[in-house]
Amino acid sequence: MANNLVIRALKANSKSFDLSSKKMTQVPKSVARLTHVLILYLNNNYLTTLPVELQTLQSLTELNLGNNSLEEIPSVLRYLNSLKKLYLFGNHITRLSPEVLEGLHHLTLLNLNHNRITVLPPEIKSLSNIETLSLLDNQLEELPVEIGFLKKMVEINLTNNKLARLPKQIYSLSQLDRLYLARNNLSELPEGVIGLMKLRVLDVAGNRLSMFPVDFQFLTLKELLCEGNPFVKSELMESVQAVEVLSLKELSARRILAEDKSRFGVVHKALSYHPGLSLLLADWGSCSLCLQPFLTTWLECVRFVNLRKDMKMRSSQTIPVRVQLCSYKCFNKSGHSYYGVASV
Known part of the structure; x- marks a missing residue:
């Protein structure tokens, strides 16, 4: 049946070719004859690999391999130099081949949702044109610092992973508009958040945050999702220390x-x-x-920011934002709205 579809596509000079939901365990090598095809659908099958012959598809810009049985990104993809959109959701992928990533430098969208990926290799920086990267529902425990090289990134979805920290280099992504970090193990966001001046949507719901980083209130967010975090509470306590001895x-x-x-x-x-x-x-x-x-000695404080009043958002929720003061001398001055952070 697949070979008959290939013949029809050749005669029609089709720009897209659909072999989705065909219960295939292998892609027919005859598909390699479709050198004019721009979009290829191979999703919802039982594929574990792709034939090397598919490297002839040099015009291919979009490939959907979602919901198959792949354990890694097929090596043949490194030769598809025109590929811009790659869908690999719903497979069994545990690792990303550095060699394949280095051949996907024209990619603008990579969807790896619902896999078993634990690590992103440093070669992720090879995706220099990537705009959308989605790894929802994987097993990532950390991000490489090389994530900061992806200067064209607009959206990152890291929802439902095991991230305990983020590298500060993520704030180098000055074009980032949407950042989804819900349901991870984050206890803090790195300082330097002000670098994300184009960020409009931030989802950090269901983490372990006690407060937001310094200068968070200067972001021009349109939507902030942060429920399910153990944020510090506003409880007045007198300072028991008036001065400290600096080294x-x-x-x-x-x-x-x-x-x-x-x-x-x-x-x-x-x-x-x-x-x-x-x-x-x-x-x-x-x-x-x-x-x-x-340098290394400061007093950690918190300021309570109202999203509607201070950040011009629709929500009237109040959130804690981290503040750093250089000394108890400053902390004990009157006229400011900073709270010291204390264990009670």
């Missing part, structure tokens, strides 16, 4: 960081000759009250 390292670092603000100063010029010191100072922060820099 010599911290005092020195704060002085250097303050002097380094002047791009024409002696300290800024001198740091270029001490790359080790520059690396040590790279993770500095800024006090939300006095705006002075600090």
Whole structure:
């Protein structure tokens, strides 16, 4: 039957070819003759691999292999240089072949939902044109830092995985519009969220978040889903500490960081000759009250942000956003709305 369909498609010069739901365990090699086809549907079958002959499909831009029995991405796909959309949902895939990923650099959409993937290899960075990446319902425990190379990314769906943390490089995705992270094991989001200035939809429901990262309120979100997290509560308690003793390292670092603000100063010029010191100072922060820099010693506080009032969203929900103050001296000043975080 499949061969007859191939003959008909050849005569009709069809741009799409549908072999979905044919109960196939193998793709007929005759499909390789359809060199003019742009879209190929092979979903809802019992395929475990693809014949190498399919590398002749150099015009193919969309391939649907969803709901089959694949345990890895077929190696022949690395030769399909025109492929832009690839659907692999509902298979038994446990790993992504680095060699295949390196051949899919024109891909704009990759759907790997409902598989058994535990790790994304560093070669994920080869998908330099990817705009939509979906790994809903897998077994991912972490993301590689190379995710930050996917500069054209618009949507990432990582719902229902086992992620305990996110790399801060995810905030390099300046075009990201939708980020779905529901039902993972996230206890925090990395600092630097302000890098996602085009983000409109964020779903972090069903995680373990106690608060959102610094400057979260400056995002221009349209939708935030965050139910099912153990957020900190607003309970007034007096501070039992008025001042702290900073280490010599911290005092020195704060002085250097303050002097380094002047791009024409002696300290800024001198740091270029001490790359080790520059690396040590790279993770500095800024006090939300006095705006002075600090390195490793700060007071963790929280500000309660109303989504409607502070972020111009429809919801009137109030969420906790992390704030960092440089000292108890700042914390004990009057006139601010920051709460210290305490165990009760």
